[in-house]
Amino acid sequence: GQQLNQSPQSMFIQEGEDVSMNCTSSSIFNTWLWYKQDPGEGPVLLIALYKAGELTSNGRLTAQFGITRKDSFLNISASIPSDVGIYFCAGPPDTGFQGAQKLVFGQGTRLTINP
Amino acid sequence: EPEVTQTPSHQVTQMGQEVILRCVPISNHLYFYWYRQILGQKVEFLVSFYNNEISEKSEIFDDQFSVERPDGSNFTLKIRSTKLEDSAMYFCASSDPRGINQPQHFGDGTRLSIL
Numbered sequence: 001g002q003q004l005n006q007s008p009q010s011m012f013i014q015e016g017e018d019v020s021m022n023c024t025s026s027s028i029f030n031t032w033l034w035y036k037q038d039p040g041e042g043p044v045l046l047i048a049l050y051k052a053g054e055l056t057s058n059g060r061l062t063a064q065f066g067i068t069r070k071d072s073f074l075n076i077s078a079s080i081p082s083d084v085g086i087y088f089c090a091g092p093p094d095t096g097f098q099g100a101q102k103l104v105f106g107q108g109t110r111l112t113i114n115p
Numbered sequence: 116e117p118e119v120t121q122t123p124s125h126q127v128t129q130m131g132q133e134v135i136l137r138c139v140p141i142s143n144h145l146y147f148y149w150y151r152q153i154l155g156q157k158v159e160f161l162v163s164f165y166n167n168e169i170s171e172k173s174e175i176f177d178d179q180f181s182v183e184r185p186d187g188s189n190f191t192l193k194i195r196s197t198k199l200e201d202s203a204m205y206f207c208a209s210s211d212p213r214g215i216n217q218p219q220h221f222g223d224g225t226r227l228s229i230l
Contacts, residue, residue: 031216042119042206042221043158050216088158092216100146100163100170100210103219107157 023089138207
């Protein structure tokens with residue numbers, strides 16, 4: 001089945017630094033979603049991307065939908081302590097199925113920030 | 116902002132017992148989903164549900180699992196005879212059927228511990 005590979009698996013940065021992480025797939029995705037998960041909580045949607053080449057921002061977060069439709073990246077500028085958590089990329093596989101489409105998740109990037 | 120709510124937050128059960136995990140999706144959403152996350156791993160799709168029917172299920176969702184929408188607001192996941200390997204976080208999600216690829220919104224999960 002379609003899989004998403006995230007890199008890096010973990011990041012240790014200083015507060016105030018910029019962060020960049022990415023997500024790749026061997027097959028095409030028509031939607032890319034970025035979620036953040038805090039300990040003991042569910043994934044919270046950060047950014048949704050629907051069009052190849054699309055660049056979307058949400059505050060200090062910026063994400064892009066790759067032209068090939070096989071990758072996406074998420075950038076966080078000027079990191080702050082509350083950015084700590086696990087960031088997941090996700091998307092519905094391109095099966096032609098319409099309706100309640102399942103999401104495939106990457107394995108996550110764990111972000112740790114040193115104050 | 117409307118949210119998906121799940122109960123209980125933590126369920127401890129003896130192996131072989133039945134458990135029912137409960138979810139209240141966002142009120143105008145009609146697509147419902149269950150996912151699970153084994154500790155330290157990625158989020159995995161279990162089942163999607165629409166119009167009182169299962170839309171899609173994964174190979175994890177075997178005969179021990181069932182889902183139900185018993186009334187206009189609840190969506191439940193039942194595991195008939197729990198196994199040790201069922202220990203995980205279980206997340207409910209819902210999405211709006213209007214439009215294409217509307218993002219899924221997740222609850223905070225139920226931590227299921229099988230003894």
